[in-house]
Amino acid sequence: MSLLHQEQRDDAARGEELTKGTGHLVIAAVIAALVVTAAIAIYVIAGQKPPLVTGDVIAVWAHPQHTETSGFDASGATMAVERFDQIMVFTQVRLHNQSKQPVFLTNIGANATLDDGIHTSYAAPAASYDRIFLAYPNLTVPHGKALPLETGIDPGQTVEGTFVSAYKISKEQWDARKDLNFTFFFRYQPSLVVTPKVPITER
Numbered sequence: 010m011s012l013l014h015q016e017q018r019d020d021a022a023r024g025e026e027l028t029k030g031t032g033h034l035v036i037a038a039v040i041a042a043l044v045v046t047a048a049i050a051i052y053v054i055a056g057q058k059p060p061l062v063t064g065d066v067i068a069v070w071a072h073p074q075h076t077e078t079s080g081f082d083a084s085g086a087t088m089a090v091e092r093f094d095q096i097m098v099f100t101q102v103r104l105h106n107q108s109k110q111p112v113f114l115t116n117i118g119a120n121a122t123l124d125d126g127i128h129t130s131y132a133a134p135a136a137s138y139d140r141i142f143l144a145y146p147n148l149t150v151p152h153g154k155a156l157p158l159e160t161g162i163d164p165g166q167t168v169e170g171t172f173v174s175a176y177k178i179s180k181e182q183w184d185a186r187k188d189l190n191f192t193f194f195f196r197y198q199p200s201l202v203v204t205p206k207v208p209i210t211e212r
Contacts, residue, residue, distance in 0.1 A: 061108040061198055062162065066191065066205035067101040067169070070150045072212045073180040096183045097141070098130070099150045100191065101171040102203070106162040113196040114160040119174040122188035129192075130174035134158060138173050149212045 078091040098119055106112050117132035133141075135155035142152045156170025176183065190204040 064203040065103045069209045070099040072097045094179045103169045105167040116194040118192040132172040
């Protein structure tokens with residue numbers, strides 16, 4: 010056997026040894042990756058905390074309204090008459106603070122998904138909510154207690170109330186909506202998104 014043939018056999022043997030070693034390395038790498046993945050999953054799950062506040066939508070009423078302005082501003086000066094359709098959405102909610110610290114509600118957004126995207130209407134102040142029932146005495150939506158913005162909720166406390174938001178859209182656009190949910194904003198805390206599980210009553 011020549012020296013050349015001997016070197017070729019030695020190279021082949023070394024290749025087989027390298028291949029066997031590589032197989033063990035692959036198995037070890039897979040096991041290590043699985044262990045790391047499991048450790049990360051345990052860390053994430055253990056680090057998750059329940060939301061500070063839970064929320065339930067008790068009832069939702071939608072009221073189509075055609076509005077025409079008077080043609081005069083607050084000082085009595087004439088201005089262009091504006092005509093538009095809108096949907097007023099009255100929402101009765103219950104919020105519960107399940108944390109060990111007080112939380113402060115700062116705003117509420119009603120998010121309607123229409124054909125052209127998400128339209129967000131922010132809740133009117135409690136005073137405006139009450140004035141709507143004076144402005145529209147024939148409104149058939151129940152006049153419940155208003156939920157004021159800037160409401161403080163103590164640990165373990167539950168608050169309940171109704172707010173109103175409005176969209177300048179037609180009833181046809183409203184009826185064609187794809188989704189509706191509500192975002193509750195809290196000072197220095199994560200927001201809470203609640204999707205109603207109750208049907209929307211048309212009034």
